[in-house]
Amino acid sequence: MRRTVPLWITAIAGVALVISAFLPATRGWGEDVATWFSILAAVAFVLGGGNLLKVHLRKISDRQSGWGYSSIVLACFFATLWVGLFKVGVHPNPKYPDVAYSGQTQGIGSPFWWLYEYAFKPLTSTMFAMLAFYVASAAFRAFRAKNVEAVLLLGTAFIILLGRTFAGVVLTGWIPADGAFAGLRLENLSVYVMQVFNTAGNRAIIIGIALGIASTSLKILLGIDRSYLGSGD
Amino acid sequence: MLKALQNLDRRWIFLLMGLAVGVPILVIGITGRTFPETPTPLAQSVFDAVNELDAGDKVLLSFDYDPASEGELAPMATAFVRHCAQRKLKMYFMALWPVGPRMVQQNIRRVIEQDYPDLVYGEDYVDLGFKAGNEAVIKVIVTDLRQYFTTDSKGTPVEEIPMMREVRSVQDMDLLVNVSAGYPGSKEWVLYASTPFGRSASNPEGFQTVAGCTGVQAPLMYPYIPKQLAGLLGAIKGAAEYEFLVNEWVREQRIAEALVAGGMAEAEAADLATTFAKSPGAAEEWTVSGAAASMSPEAKSDLIRVADAPIPGKYLEGQRRMGPQLVAHLLMVLLIIVGNVIFFMSRKRGGAR
Numbered sequence A: 001m002r003r004t005v006p007l008w009i010t011a012i013a014g015v016a017l018v019i020s021a022f023l024p025a026t027r028g029w030g031e032d033v034a035t036w037f038s039i040l041a042a043v044a045f046v047l048g049g050g051n052l053l054k055v056h057l058r059k060i061s062d063r064q065s066g067w068g069y070s071s072i073v074l075a076c077f078f079a080t081l082w083v084g085l086f087k088v089g090v091h092p093n094p095k096y097p098d099v100a101y102s103g104q105t106q107g108i109g110s111p112f113w114w115l116y117e118y119a120f121k122p123l124t125s126t127m128f129a130m131l132a133f134y135v136a137s138a139a140f141r142a143f144r145a146k147n148v149e150a151v152l153l154l155g156t157a158f159i160i161l162l163g164r165t166f167a168g169v170v171l172t173g174w175i176p177a178d179g180a181f182a183g184l185r186l187e188n189l190s191v192y193v194m195q196v197f198n199t200a201g202n203r204a205i206i207i208g209i210a211l212g213i214a215s216t217s218l219k220i221l222l223g224i225d226r227s228y229l230g231s232g233d
Numbered sequence B: 001m002l003k004a005l006q007n008l009d010r011r012w013i014f015l016l017m018g019l020a021v022g023v024p025i026l027v028i029g030i031t032g033r034t035f036p037e038t039p040t041p042l043a044q045s046v047f048d049a050v051n052e053l054d055a056g057d058k059v060l061l062s063f064d065y066d067p068a069s070e071g072e073l074a075p076m077a078t079a080f081v082r083h084c085a086q087r088k089l090k091m092y093f094m095a096l097w098p099v100g101p102r103m104v105q106q107n108i109r110r111v112i113e114q115d116y117p118d119l120v121y122g123e124d125y126v127d128l129g130f131k132a133g134n135e136a137v138i139k140v141i142v143t144d145l146r147q148y149f150t151t152d153s154k155g156t157p158v159e160e161i162p163m164m165r166e167v168r169s170v171q172d173m174d175l176l177v178n179v180s181a182g183y184p185g186s187k188e189w190v191l192y193a194s195t196p197f198g199r200s201a202s203n204p205e206g207f208q209t210v211a212g213c214t215g216v217q218a219p220l221m222y223p224y225i226p227k228q229l230a231g232l233l234g235a236i237k238g239a240a241e242y243e244f245l246v247n248e249w250v251r252e253q254r255i256a257e258a259l260v261a262g263g264m265a266e267a268e269a270a271d272l273a274t275t276f277a278k279s280p281g282a283a284e285e286w287t288v289s290g291a292a293a294s295m296s297p298e299a300k301s302d303l304i305r306v307a308d309a310p311i312p313g314k315y316l317e318g319q320r321r322m323g324p325q326l327v328a329h330l331l332m333v334l335l336i337i338v339g340n341v342i343f344f345m346s347r348k349r350g351g352a353r
Helices: A004-022 A024-061 A067-085 A111-142 A148-163 A166-172 A186-221 B002-006 B010-031 B041-051 B067-086 B100-115 B135-141 B186-197 B218-224 B235-261 B266-278 B282-287 B297-307 B317-348
Strands: B058-064 B090-095 B125-130 B175-180 B208-213 B231-234
Touching: A004 A024, A004 A186, A024 A067, A024 B135, A067 A111, A111 B010, A111 B067, A111 B317, A148 A166, A148 A186, A148 B317, A166 A186, A166 B317, A186 B218, B002 B317, B010 B317, B041 B067, B041 B175, B041 B208, B041 B231, B041 B235, B058 B067, B058 B100, B067 B090, B067 B100, B067 B175, B067 B208, B067 B235, B067 B317, B090 B100, B100 B125, B135 B186, B175 B186, B186 B208, B186 B218, B208 B218, B208 B235, B218 B231, B231 B235, B235 B266, B235 B297, B235 B317, B266 B282, B282 B297
Parallel strands: B058 B090, B058 B175, B090 B125, B175 B208, B208 B231
Antiparallel strands: none
16 A cells, blocks of 8 residues: 555656646646645655754764764754744734734844844855865866876866956957957857857757656656665565 | 975865955955956847847746855846846746745845836736745746745735736746756756747747856756757856846946937937947047037036946946956866876876876
8 A cells, every 4th residue: 555555646647747748638637736746845845854853863862973063953943943933033014013923034134034144145155165175176186188088178178267267368369359260269169169069968968868767757657666665676 | 396296285275266266356346347248149149038028028037046156146137137127127036946035035125126216016026936846836837827826925915916917827928037056947947938838930929038057057058049048148157248238238228318318319319329338438528529519518417427327336246256267267277287297297207096
């Protein structure tokens, strides 16, 4: 039962989506399934929260390495949940001044806004910005012209790196912009690489992936591939 | 020397990268100067797609990014909102990312409320907020928007919002603008909205789609250009090019308005405005020439003020960020070259792995 019901739900939903794409009269089926999916996606937020609690509470109770970080995660999670869910410090909506909790959680100056502006935003920006440092270090240590393929990759990287900045204009600005060799200007070369080589390669990959997805989807819809149920089949 | 370079502490590289980004930010912040931009055809296509719409046409703007990518995407989002506001288009904001509404509200505050205060919420722009469900949301709203968006982000029922009365689905839009940092984002909008319902040979009245995305996403979007995706802004370079086009166009518009207010015919004013916008000081020179004899002194000073008005910093963010990008890219090239020199020298001495 635990395996049959999910299999049938998957098969019915999948078949409905496939049919609705080909028969306009059944378009509503596809919309219904998409709506179910959205409801599930919203529920997934709750499940995600539950899973986060489970993982980190276990880490803390087992005193695993880094359990201190887990306690910070949980403290932040509960603080944000409490501030957001109970609308802490939110002023009532001017339209409904007598109705409790009528204001917007995310209004400027509210604690939730403060958490976003001064905690979430700088932290996520910092995490992403750190990539620049690691990419630079990796470029110095790992980007080697060991063979023909690596040389081609290096050459393309130089064209894109320089062509996407004003350096490209400075270095190859002497080539007449309207002349026969204008295509050799770095800024034009970088566009050419992106539009021709990149597009050709990507289209091939996209077509390959699409065929793979179609094949895997069929296996899932027909119940041949059940690995998504976690059975290991 | 070779051994020292081989064993170079990576913190030195971190320091160099920090300086490569930090120093240009300081220099550009102090001088306010930016590098000139030559728009590529892709940025021009994005600009044209917005600019060819008429006042009152409907644009759906989906901001699907978060603060992690804000440095790369916020300038283009700002430029999109400014372009639409200046063009007097009706803007429908939404987001598929949980923090997307923050990006929407930030742009509404910074652009619409500050510089276009005459635009009315609910009549000229509306914030529909975030909906969970990724591509499933697109799949439904492309045929029935109200199935998902029953209220705006403030909880007002869509039936009470004037500009929502004539909208049933995404297909009622004239343009779809997506700024995205990954999944769900530009690719999903192209696959589930633009491809089946967008403008094509069989559907010439359909909406067009343009997108702005991060540098790592851009190569994946090129295969959809130009049929499924009319234009693409790739990373901060694309943002800088589009920003440049919008700034030039807005200046032209304002100069033309000042000339018309001074009594000039619209067609002549448009031609002159293009010249004045491209060459600083030209408007002032023109006002002392005989051609401007019929203009009142107030109209002349108004024209000079508009033509030479500095562009607010928030509309130059993309162009300003090209400075740190230039130095950082040069450093990357230099590091790769030095790394390879060390590699080949070590190999020559029989020490390379």
